[in-house]
Amino acid sequence: MAAGLVVDAVVHWMYAPDMAYVQGGSISGELLFQVQAAVAGVAAVIVLTYANRWAYALAFMVAGSAVGALLLYHYADVGVLGPLPDMYDPVWYTEKWLSLVGEGIAAVAAVAGFALAGRARERDPEPVG
Template sequence: MGILLRSLVAAGLAVDAVVHWKYAPDMAYVPGGAIGGDTLFKVQAVVAAVVAVLICFVARRWTYAVAFLVAASALGALLLYYYVDVGEIWPFPEMHDPMWYWEKTASVVGEGIAAVAAVAGFLVAGRERSPEGERARS
């Protein structure tokens, strides 16, 4: 079960990283904010990629928690900026994008799978390392 959950989290975050990296140059033209849209997208891509690699090698509760935060925050931002024109929120630029396209679908699916699998991994990793689990193996 652990390898499946790690694979799902890593794959979902990898999709997130690829989509954000691909669209980072297009976000350079987003107006407002102290931080450019391209910078936000590049940071998201790098963080998602690093956490995807990390979860492959270190399957602990804290890595699953970090993976959940990365995936869920990206998913939440995508949905928020699709449905609501919140405007510029300092230091973030105006990111409203009411268009839907294939890459956005891939990003939503990847982030959603990664978030759900990270929660499951968090619960499984906690159970495997709990004192009850240690006594049961003895």
């Protein structure tokens, strides 16, 4: 899960400068990619540090939203969405696939971690007094 988030962070950080040309919105594509990279990196550190249900829920939100955004902007030209620029990109390339795979693995692993952490907590008896 953390590895998938790291892949997400690295790909977004590397391609942030390429998104500076994206038009529309009050947030630049470059800033959007930089924020995604930072959030994914922080989520990876949180998952590695805490490994609890809250960390897994955060990891799912970060990775799942990234998968959703990638697929939305690949398959639909929705134009400018509020402050977000027009990020439509119908072309598949290696880095985009890497990002999708990393985010997808992280999202699925986060769901599994969330479910398993809940089961482990149910089995553990409450501490006495």
